[in-house]
Amino acid sequence: MTYWISYRRHLTGAMIVTALTINVPTATAQLTQQQSQILSGIDKAVEAIDKSPRMKTMSPQAKRQLVEFVVGNTLFVMAHEMGHALINQMDMPVLGREEDAADSFAVVTALKMSSGFSTRVLLEAAKGWVLASKRDKKQGNALAFYDEHGLDLQRAYNVVCFMVGADPEKYKTLAADTKLPEERQKTCAWDYKATAWSWDEMLKKHLRAADQPKVAIKVEYQEDEKYAMQIEILRHMGLLEAFAAHAADRYVWPRPFSIVARSCGVPNARWQNGTLTLTLCYELANYFMELFQGYSSQLPRKYRAAR
Numbered sequence: 033m034t035y036w037i038s039y040r041r042h043l044t045g046a047m048i049v050t051a052l053t054i055n056v057p058t059a060t061a062q063l064t065q066q067q068s069q070i071l072s073g074i075d076k077a078v079e080a081i082d083k084s085p086r087m088k089t090m091s092p093q094a095k096r097q098l099v100e101f102v103v104g105n106t107l108f109v110m111a112h113e114m115g116h117a118l119i120n121q122m123d124m125p126v127l128g129r130e131e132d133a134a135d136s137f138a139v140v141t142a143l144k145m146s147s148g149f150s151t152r153v154l155l156e157a158a159k160g161w162v163l164a165s166k167r168d169k170k171q172g173n174a175l176a177f178y179d180e181h182g183l184d185l186q187r188a189y190n191v192v193c194f195m196v197g198a199d200p201e202k203y204k205t206l207a208a209d210t211k212l213p214e215e216r217q218k219t220c221a222w223d224y225k226a227t228a229w230s231w232d233e234m235l236k237k238h239l240r241a242a243d244q245p246k247v248a249i250k251v252e253y254q255e256d257e258k259y260a261m262q263i264e265i266l267r268h269m270g271l272l273e274a275f276a277a278h279a280a281d282r283y284v285w286p287r288p289f290s291i292v293a294r295s296c297g298v299p300n301a302r303w304q305n306g307t308l309t310l311t312l313c314y315e316l317a318n319y320f321m322e323l324f325q326g327y328s329s330q331l332p333r334k335y336r337a338a339r
């Protein structure tokens with residue numbers, strides 16, 4: 033079974049960084065190093081954009097926001113796919129839609145991390161779905177009620193709901209900005225609690241003890257001239273390596289697997305149970321860039337890109 037995500041409703045990913053922290057004694061140091069690597073990758077990506085004639089008119093601040101949007105959404109996508117990988121490899125029961133469960137894994141993991149960085153990833157992911165819904169509306173694309181994923185705005189609100197549910201005080205401005213009704217804010221707390229507890233219950237027997245061996249998780253970048261710059265930036269950031277290291281460190285996986293970055297012909301990511309491969313398509317970054325450039329001006333002022 034494959035888990036292609038419709039490019040119209042992209043997914044998410046693994047918060048590498050995220051996961052890293054939970055109950056991992058070495059997490060703090062690891063996190064710092066990985067975050068600084070990601071931040072330096074963001075600088076590198078902004079420099080690369082500077083060289084693109086198409087983006088010459090963008091301000092330095094707007095370029096940075098664009099890169100942060102792409103990186104945040106890519107991280108969420110990876111975390112979402114890691115959720116699929118866990119569900120499938122650990123043979124977990126799924127009550128409800130697996131796509132919802134994969135989203136909730138990404139969100140709950142990020143919220144437990146509770147850092148400025150992980151919060152940012154969640155906000156960028158929510159923003160991504162808001163922009164996708166604006167694009168669909170403009171292009172006259174009908175809502176796909178039958179889709180295996182929730183509708184874009186539902187996925188965005190799901191992120192907001194869990195954030196507000198996890199910490200109503202911290203995210204009260206977000207609740208107000210997104211017009212999340214007060215009565216829903218209360219039930220979001222229940223939703224968050226039940227979901228976070230469920231993931232903990234499901235995963236606790238798969239956590240790796242310090243004396244247990246780590247499974248091999250291979251990271252591969254398929255060379256592709258068209259995406260040379262993107263490959264360089266991705267390698268520099270070490271996102272995939274961080275996900276692999278975290279996953280191997282944290283869980284006892286029954287089988288080794290691979291994380292592969294390659295061109296797929298469509299902007300997507302997927303966990304494939306047959307080949308035990310988590311694929312991140314190079315096209316996805318372009319998709320997020322176009323979404324941001326085309327529609328971020330329609331966001332409320334405080335969430336809008338700088339000019």
Ligand SMILES: [Zn+2]
Pocket residue numbers: 035036037043112113116131134
């Ligand atoms: Zn999925």
